[in-house]
Amino acid sequence: DAGVIQSPRHEVTEMGQEVTLRCKPISGHNSLFWYRQTMMRGLELLIYFNNNVPIDDSGMPEDRFSAKMPNASFSTLKIQPSEPRDSAVYFCASTSVPRSPLHFGNGTRLTVT
């Protein structure tokens, strides 16, 4: 089992640029979560999907953030335009059973200058 795969591992971009983060959940997992981690705010849930449908996006900071899950094996988190305050580590996680442990990827470290 390859686990949750995220790409890229590191992303450095300039303010105003579009950023796209990618995630491949564990095969057979039907729930997918996007979290953001910062020193100040810790791990925050941005959005989660169940069977490719967004269920709760209340954590998405603002309209600059969007997430999609076109199929069961792929999801993207897009920031457009990016701002320095978006700098953080973004994690994707998946699970197959509701209210059970999430399996996390190793994250994408985003730096916006």
Next chain:
Amino acid sequence: GESVGLHLPTLSVQEGDNSIINCAYSNSASDYFIWYKQESGKGPQFIIDIRSNMDKRQGQRVTVLLNKTVKHLSLQIAATQPGDSAVYFCAENIQGGSEKLVFGKGTKLTVNP
């Protein structure tokens, strides 16, 4: 604000000693709790979980205790090893709610040889 909080950001122990990491939660409706371990540059890794119908659960070298009366959760690590050095997070899920996990800010455990 967050309903799960860790008030001790760092904990330092000697190799071979037992470690206790504490977590306070404020939402009495939470009924599922998870402990995660996060090593530098990696995503959170599941350690152990507990549901509110239990007050203790044991794993390999780890024990989670749940005190619903005072809304307190603890993780005990027996015979702490250098490989246990990491940041530890507790997370909670609210009964009847979504699959959303709310994370505490974490405690950094350092094991001294």
